[in-house]
Amino acid sequence: MTIFKKIIDRDIPAKIVYEDELCLAFHDVNPQAPVHVLIIPKKEISAVDAIQAEDKELIGHIFCVIPKIAKDLGLAEGYRVVTNNGLLAGQTVAHLHFHILGGRPMMWPPG
Numbered sequence: 001m002t003i004f005k006k007i008i009d010r011d012i013p014a015k016i017v018y019e020d021e022l023c024l025a026f027h028d029v030n031p032q033a034p035v036h037v038l039i040i041p042k043k044e045i046s047a048v049d050a051i052q053a054e055d056k057e058l059i060g061h062i063f064c065v066i067p068k069i070a071k072d073l074g075l076a077e078g079y080r081v082v083t084n085n086g087l088l089a090g091q092t093v094a095h096l097h098f099h100i101l102g103g104r105p106m107m108w109p110p111g
């Protein structure tokens with residue numbers, strides 16, 4: 001079981017900013033920007049690689065929720081959405097998650 005499943009199940013605490021029946025969003029414990037929130041599906045999907053056709057609506061839903069969270073967190077001037085897939089990309093938690101980063105200018109290309 002991943003640490004994010006434990007957050008979903010309320011076995012460990014998190015600073016939750018949004019929740020509905022399909023997804024959960026909470027502040028990253030090690031923020032890389034003034035605002036750094038993670039949004040995750042409640043369904044256990046390990047990574048982008050593991051997304052199935054049946055998850056289309058769920059993933060679409062998450063991307064409909066992201067702008068609402070960004071607006072609530074004051075990111076009207078812009079923000080970045082990032083997902084790391086696999087070891088080389090730096091994925092450390094095997095539960096699909098999208099980073100929402102903002103509150104400072106973002107560099108490109110990313111490291």
Ligand code: AMP
Binds near residue numbers: 029030093
């Ligand atoms: P990634 O490296 O893309 O897999 O992202 C995993 C993210 O989860 C990292 O930014 C971590 O700081 C974050 N993280 C790990 N454990 C927790 C936790 N208990 N609560 C909030 N964020 C966490």
